[in-house]
Amino acid sequence: MPANLDELKQRAKAIRIEILKSTTEAGSGHPSSSMSAAEVVTALYFGGFMNYDPKQPRWPDRDRFILSKGHAAPVLYAAMAEAGYFPKDQLMTLRKLGSPLEGHPNMNRLPGIEASTGSLGQGLSIGVGHALAARVDGKSYHTYVMTGDGELGQGQIWEAAASAAKYKLDNLTCIVDRNHYQQTGAAEDVLNMDPIDGKFAAFGWQTQVINGNDMEEVVTALERARAVKGQPTCIVALTRKGQGMLKLLAKLSDENFHGKPVKPQDLDEAIAEVEATA
């Protein structure tokens, strides 16, 4: 089914705004790492790529999304609230004691979370487990895993990549949120993993490199991934960390914006920028 691009773009904006509001309310969290992934997560949940039922979050035939870069939990929570897993006002309880919206996703606290993540490099292996379970059970669900680019420094990613190729897991898609920044600087400077697509291809994956902040490219890439047979797919989504509030970040000259929420006095400006961004 062709996704309605305008509607998806509007949803991505709404999700970005919820990311900003919830992290500013929490006073901590990773809005910039969440905002880079907004198009991909929006497309997955609202572009017709995942079958799910918020009323039955453990429905065995559902498609899965595993957020390996667990610090981007706010984008996942915002998408889940938009999808109806829980009321939107609950987003404002992010990171507060007693809230199921923990700083990093906890599958035992929030139905609909597919894996507890937050220690980097592990999500793709868990996704391989989901994909193998589908095979053992003769089910046709698809498992999507999103990793960060800095996260590719973890060797376990490549263990998982090799095992997914060995078992020809065409029911598995890995999306690398290539936002170019990790905790202490540019991902290329901390540990250069280029070419990322070349590495996955060398392990036996189908690969695509796209503009991950362009909804049309994201939708097209996910459609192609679904059509691949006999091998897993990796989509390297080239994104901008903090996409949607780049002008604000430039104005604040905040070169190290990893893991920092927008200050309350800057929130309106950030939201206005998201709304004004095409």
Add this chain to the structure above:
Amino acid sequence: MAGASSALQSKRAIGKATRDAFGRALEALGGDYPDVVVVDADVSNSTRTEWFGKKFPDRFFNIGIAESNLVGIAGGLASCGKTPVIASFAAFILCNAYDQLRMAVAYPKLNVKVVGSHAGISIGEDGASQMGIEDVSLACSLPGFVVIVTADEASTNAATKAILDYKGPVYLRTGRPDVPKVYTEDSAPFTIGKANQLRDGKDVTIIAYGLMVASALDAADELAGKGINARVLDMHTIKPLDREAVLAAARETGAIVVAEEHLAHGGLGSVVAMTLAEAQPVPIRYVNLGDSFGESGSPEALLEKYGLTASKVVEAAEAAVSAKNA
């Protein structure tokens, strides 16, 4: 010296290695437990999961020498309703993949059965790098994990069924060499969290797991000749500890020996001492590896050198009884 034999030289009949018993039990139970899947990090012919793999090839995956990925995949399979059994050397699966056990299994409380084979110095000639001597401590530090070490073939057979029936994360340690039979039947009494009292006694209690249970029984025989009446507990479940059995032992015998093929720190000795210190302090002595790696050598020579023998258990029991009577 008479009666001072090592575990492997016990006068008791020698049975199969616990890894063999586990492998046969898993193979035999595979048909009754259709949700069981086995993932292997290319050591299935050592851990014995290969027997399951040959019988149920559609439920067996060898993902190569990659313990971190192994544990992560198991977490994914478990969250889809499977009962993954993953086995590797105890040293590798606990030490290499500890964060994965913590994040992908323990934190989400998933139904994964982690089996660590080749534990302890009794693996022999391969040496220290292959010897899991801290695995019990590490597994006990994983919130929500059940931690089991079986003494022989029969108890391993029973434990394998018990852990498949149990819903939740479990660590089961197995060993490489053939070990003396502690239980005479094919299947031993086995309830997770409930110690088996193998011998009653009033002067001292020897609490042991793994191959040290046979040594404890041999030691009890020798102590009887010296007029010391020793109770013997097979503490096959280290976590959750059978607190009642430990407190009753302290109350009724007044002295405790803990014998284990493990480092001193964080093993059963630590757990028992913590329990007694809080509720029923009595003299306690330990037989373990102390704070030391092993080395290459025959299993018998290593057990002798590192003091994991019936005679060391006897000495410890005599010391505990003396302290009680001092």
